[in-house]
Amino acid sequence: MKLAHTALIAALLVPAVAFAAGPNIYKARHDNFEAMGRAMKGTADQFKSGNPDIAVIRANAAVLAAAAPKVAGMFPKGTGVEGNPKSEALPAIWQKPADFAAANKRLVDATKAFQAATATGDMTAVQGAFGAVGGSCKNCHESFRKPRA
Structure with a gap:
């Protein structure tokens, strides 16, 4: 009886937890990637300016180094298109978790090296370290994100 009661409680809590995490995880994930995109664009703009400001580049590198480690925890099961039709996350994230973890490690390592x-x-x-960050971003986009039209 006690086991059945525990199973019932667990069955009721799992959807509630998934729902509670779902909408918040999508926003957190989106916001994190938006911050990374702004930092990448801001850095690229500095290099294109002809007179890059190292202080601006350092600030962007700090954003990237802080945001990259968060990516790994932002894709719990059930947070693909099945939970949000607007999600650009490909099923490969959950089908190939070791590959996704390796790609995230590459991103984290590249952003740390860029910051250094x-x-x-x-x-x-x-510039070389920034190129490595861009390469790690491209790798994930090609492997784990829906292509954009």
Whole structure:
């Protein structure tokens, strides 16, 4: 009887927890990626300016280094299109979790290296490290996000 009661409570709580996390996780995920996109664009704009401001680039590198580790926890099961039709997350995230984890590690490592490069002030090293961040972003976009029209 006690086991049946526990099972019933668990069965009732799982959908409630999934619902509670669902809408919030989508917004958190979106906001995190938007912050990363702004930091990438802001850095690229600095390089295009002809006179990049290392302080602006350092600030963007800090945003990226803080946002990248959050990505791994922002894709719990059930938070793809089945929970939000607007989601761009591909099923490969959940079908190939080791690949997704490796891609996220690559992103985290690249953003840390970028942040470290900005501390040196060596713009050649900074640009190279920024390119590695862009490559890690592209890798995930091609493997784990729906193509955009």
